[in-house]
Amino acid sequence: MTSLLLFYILDLAGTFAFAFSGAVAARNRGLDVFGIFVVAFLVACGGGVLRDVCIGAVPPAGLSDWRYLAISSVAAVMAMYSRIVRERLEAPIVLFDSLGLGLFAVTGAQKAMIYGLTSEGAVILGVLTAVGGGIARDVLLNRVPAILKGQIYALAALAAALIEVVGHRASWPADRRAMAALATCFVLRFLAVRYDWHLPRFVTPPDDEDPRK
Amino acid sequence: MTSLLLFYILDLAGTFAFAFSGAVAARNRGLDVFGIFVVAFLVACGGGVLRDVCIGAVPPAGLSDWRYLAISSVAAVMAMYSRIVRERLEAPIVLFDSLGLGLFAVTGAQKAMIYGLTSEGAVILGVLTAVGGGIARDVLLNRVPAILKGQIYALAALAAALIEVVGHRASWPADRRAMAALATCFVLRFLAVRYDWHLPRFVTPPDDEDPRK
Amino acid sequence: MTSLLLFYILDLAGTFAFAFSGAVAARNRGLDVFGIFVVAFLVACGGGVLRDVCIGAVPPAGLSDWRYLAISSVAAVMAMYSRIVRERLEAPIVLFDSLGLGLFAVTGAQKAMIYGLTSEGAVILGVLTAVGGGIARDVLLNRVPAILKGQIYALAALAAALIEVVGHRASWPADRRAMAALATCFVLRFLAVRYDWHLPRFVTPPDDEDPRK
Numbered sequence: 001m002t003s004l005l006l007f008y009i010l011d012l013a014g015t016f017a018f019a020f021s022g023a024v025a026a027r028n029r030g031l032d033v034f035g036i037f038v039v040a041f042l043v044a045c046g047g048g049v050l051r052d053v054c055i056g057a058v059p060p061a062g063l064s065d066w067r068y069l070a071i072s073s074v075a076a077v078m079a080m081y082s083r084i085v086r087e088r089l090e091a092p093i094v095l096f097d098s099l100g101l102g103l104f105a106v107t108g109a110q111k112a113m114i115y116g117l118t119s120e121g122a123v124i125l126g127v128l129t130a131v132g133g134g135i136a137r138d139v140l141l142n143r144v145p146a147i148l149k150g151q152i153y154a155l156a157a158l159a160a161a162l163i164e165v166v167g168h169r170a171s172w173p174a175d176r177r178a179m180a181a182l183a184t185c186f187v188l189r190f191l192a193v194r195y196d197w198h199l200p201r202f203v204t205p206p207d208d209e210d211p212r213k
Numbered sequence: 214m215t216s217l218l219l220f221y222i223l224d225l226a227g228t229f230a231f232a233f234s235g236a237v238a239a240r241n242r243g244l245d246v247f248g249i250f251v252v253a254f255l256v257a258c259g260g261g262v263l264r265d266v267c268i269g270a271v272p273p274a275g276l277s278d279w280r281y282l283a284i285s286s287v288a289a290v291m292a293m294y295s296r297i298v299r300e301r302l303e304a305p306i307v308l309f310d311s312l313g314l315g316l317f318a319v320t321g322a323q324k325a326m327i328y329g330l331t332s333e334g335a336v337i338l339g340v341l342t343a344v345g346g347g348i349a350r351d352v353l354l355n356r357v358p359a360i361l362k363g364q365i366y367a368l369a370a371l372a373a374a375l376i377e378v379v380g381h382r383a384s385w386p387a388d389r390r391a392m393a394a395l396a397t398c399f400v401l402r403f404l405a406v407r408y409d410w411h412l413p414r415f416v417t418p419p420d421d422e423d424p425r426k
Numbered sequence: 427m428t429s430l431l432l433f434y435i436l437d438l439a440g441t442f443a444f445a446f447s448g449a450v451a452a453r454n455r456g457l458d459v460f461g462i463f464v465v466a467f468l469v470a471c472g473g474g475v476l477r478d479v480c481i482g483a484v485p486p487a488g489l490s491d492w493r494y495l496a497i498s499s500v501a502a503v504m505a506m507y508s509r510i511v512r513e514r515l516e517a518p519i520v521l522f523d524s525l526g527l528g529l530f531a532v533t534g535a536q537k538a539m540i541y542g543l544t545s546e547g548a549v550i551l552g553v554l555t556a557v558g559g560g561i562a563r564d565v566l567l568n569r570v571p572a573i574l575k576g577q578i579y580a581l582a583a584l585a586a587a588l589i590e591v592v593g594h595r596a597s598w599p600a601d602r603r604a605m606a607a608l609a610t611c612f613v614l615r616f617l618a619v620r621y622d623w624h625l626p627r628f629v630t631p632p633d634d635e636d637p638r639k
Contacts, residue, residue: 026361032412034368035361041337049267054475056484058269059325063334080415112485121489124467135566140348142357144568148452148461155460199458202506239574245625247581248574254550262480271482272538276547293628353561355570 003175007103010182012071014100017093019044019072022137023079024086029141033080039137040076044068047132051108051125055115094193101153102185105130105160106178110168119165126161127154150199152192160185216388220316223395225284227313230306232257232285235350236292237299242354246293252350253289257281260345264321264338268328307406314366315398318343318373319391323381332378339374340367363412365405373398429601433529436608438497440526443519445470445498448563449505450512455567459506465563466502470494473558477534477551481541520619527579528611531556531586532604536594545591552587553580576625578618586611 022043026036045062052060062068078085108129112122131147131154138145147153160181167177191197235256239249258275265273275281291298321342325335344360344367351358360366373394380390404410448469452462471488478486488494504511534555538548557573557580564571573579586607593603617623 027415029357030414030416031357031361032363032414034371034412035358038361038367053266053479054484054486054489056269056482058267059328059330059334060267063267063337064331066331066333069333069337115485117485118490118492120492120495121485124489124495139352139565140358140361142355142568144455144457145461145566148457148464148566150458154464158460199460201456201458202453203456240628242570243627243629244570244574245576245627247584247625248571251574251580266479269482271480272541272543272547273480276480276550277544279544279546282546282550352565353571353574355568 003178007107007178010099010103011107012067013096014103015044015068015071016075017096017100018133019075020079020089020093021097022133023076025137025141027079031141036080037073037076039140040079041069041072042140043133043137044072044075045133046136047104047129047134048108050132051112051129054125054128055112055117057111057115098156098186098189099182101130101157101189102160102182105157105185106164106181109161109164113165113168119169122165123158123161126164127157130154130157130160150201152188152197152199155199156185156188156192159188216391220320220391223312223316224320225280226309227316228257228281228284229288230309230313231346232288233292233302233306234310235346236289238350238354240292244354249293250286250289252353253292254282254285255353256346256350257285257288258346259349260317260342260347261321263345264325264342267338267341268325268330270324270328311369311399311402312395314343314370314402315373315395318370318398319377319394322374322377326378326381332382335378336371336374339377340370343367343370343373363414365401365410365412368412369398369401369405372401429604433533433604436525436529437533438493439522440529441470441494441497442501443522443526444559445501446505446515446519447523448559449502451563451567453505457567462506463499463502465566466505467495467498468566469559469563470498470501471559472562473530473555473560474534476558477538477555480551480554481538481543483537483541524582524612524615525608527556527583527615528586528608531583531611532590532607535587535590539591539594545595548591549584549587552590553583556580556583556586576627578614578623578625581625582611582614582618585614 019040023036023040026039031039045060045068049060049062052058052062078089105126109122109126111129112125113119117125134147134153135145138147163181163184164177167180168174232253236249236253239252244252258273258281262273262275265271265275291302318339322335322339324342325338326332330338347360347366348358351360376394376397377390380393381387445466449462449466452465457465471486471494475486475488478484478488504515531552535548535552537555538551539545543551560573560579561571564573589607589610590603593606594600
């Protein structure tokens with residue numbers, strides 16, 4: 001029960017964090033009020049919608065549960081109107097974003113296995129659930145997806161999805177494997193931000209952008 | 214009967230207007246003959262295909278009804294070969310584009326409700342049907358979607374989808390609510406173009422492009 | 427039997443060629459190790475996943491067959507680590523890419539017909555299967571899709587899909603029409619590369635990029 005409640009809170013907090021970061025990026029890129037709502041919703045729900053379409057779980061949860069739309073809209077409004085709010089929220093957003101990342105990877109992989117996907121398919125869809133919205137955001141904002149350019153971000157989601165799927169196949173208790181996956185993703189992401197870890201790249205293009213913008 | 218015929222004509226005229234605008238944009242961006250056909254078809258049918266995939270109405274109507282392909286192809290040819298045609302068609306295209314926008318939002322929301330989506334899901338999919346093709350066009354042409362950057366365009370589609378869904382839940386007669394939605398969308402769009410209304414933005418990026426190009 | 431084996435080998439070789447070209451492009455664009463794997467997999471499987479989602483064949487084959495993931499990963503590793511490998515593979519990759527292009531167009535159109543699509547829908551989905559991954563690659567790498575900008579590439583896929591669908595409706599033997607489609611696509615693509623054929627464009631944008639990069 002406790003863990004169900006925890007996951008529920010993390011799901012809402014992660015959705016908020018994803019939507020907020022999308023709204024800030026859209027705002028800074030010069031999108032209008034409507035565009036900011038669209039990108040906030042897309043980052044929060046885009047990965048899950050892609051997953052649901054791929055496994056045939058239609059209509060996708062992101063389109064049929066009003067809470068995701070409501071949370072995205074609140075996050076968009078908060079990101080739009082107040083510089084103080086944006087600054088105050090910076091640290092908690094990084095925190096909830098990391099927690100949301102792990103949770104989305106775990107729940108995405110779980111749902112894919114429930115719908116009968118193979119293990120490797122479930123891992124791919126777990127990662128897609130977690131990072132699909134962020135990739136869609138960067139595609140709409142017309143830039144190479146930041147998370148494919150050196151950050152330890154998609155890799156942390158991959159770790160979480162892998163642990164969930166391997167744990168499921170090995171019949172670990174559901175709670176324990178989800179907790180292990182969440183913790184691994186969070187610690188990996190935390191250490192990467194704290195010690196400025198990056199994945200290797202072979203070429204640095206001249207038009208390289210700051211992924212934060 | 215009359216309204217069915219009217220909707221049928223508007224559907225074809227709107228498809229033509231969407232395809233034509235896509236073809237002109239693709240042509241001006243340096244795409245080849247094949248690319249112009251692709252973008253014309255994508256703008257005309259992309260939003261509907263996304264909607265159908267999300268509600269599980271496969272194969273999507275845009276892929277199984279040859280008329281959409283035929284109309285898109287005619288629009289592409291007309292956009293390619295004659296400057297005179299492009300100039301003569303400029304005013305009627307804006308007109309039919311606005312009518313198509315409202316109609317696609319209404320029929321998109323209707324189809325989503327038929328397939329059992331919630332009210333908010335139906336509104337989202339109505340808007341997606343109307344503006345999804347235009348967003349896909351700008352993603353392919355490698356720029357930030359014009360309709361998310363200040364134009365009163367997606368907002369007019371949102372108004373139409375909202376009226377259709379609210380009217381449906383309130384059991385208004387089908388004809389009357391569709392007409393109200395179409396008229397609202399058209400008037401809103403007309404006034405926005407006429408008086409140069411824009412949605413507020415918070416930042417104007419230096420690389421801002423003319424959305425017409 | 428022989429042709430089944432041939433198609434099987436071509437499918438794997440084509441997947442490798444698509445993934446390898448995607449990995450090289452991602453590497454040159456400054457993506458990290460993880461991003462290179464993602465783009466390799468996307469180019470190899472993206473078109474097929476889009477097709478499967480459109481015809482309701484979920485979960486898509488690209489996500490449920492581990493061999494595609496394995497081949498993409500091997501191609502990504504080979505593209506990453508050795509300049510000698512990249513140079514040695516250049517000529518065979520162009521060869522297998524052309525063969526894969528025709529085969530994907532043929533199998534894509536076949537699968538669409540099996541799932542009940544109309545002839546024109548099957549042709550569109552055949553082309554989408556063959557070129558969808560390459561378009562997704564260019565969208566992620568933030569540039570206008572190279573194959574829509576003058577190369578005889580999508581057109582060769584279109585020829586293959588058309589021959590397959592027309593041949594199917596005309597009840598030609600399955601083997602013979604697939605062979606005719608493959609050969610046409612390959613010869614068209616070979617001649618286009620050999621004699622530097624291009625589709626006409628109407629405008630050459632100033633920011634034109636080399637599609638190879």
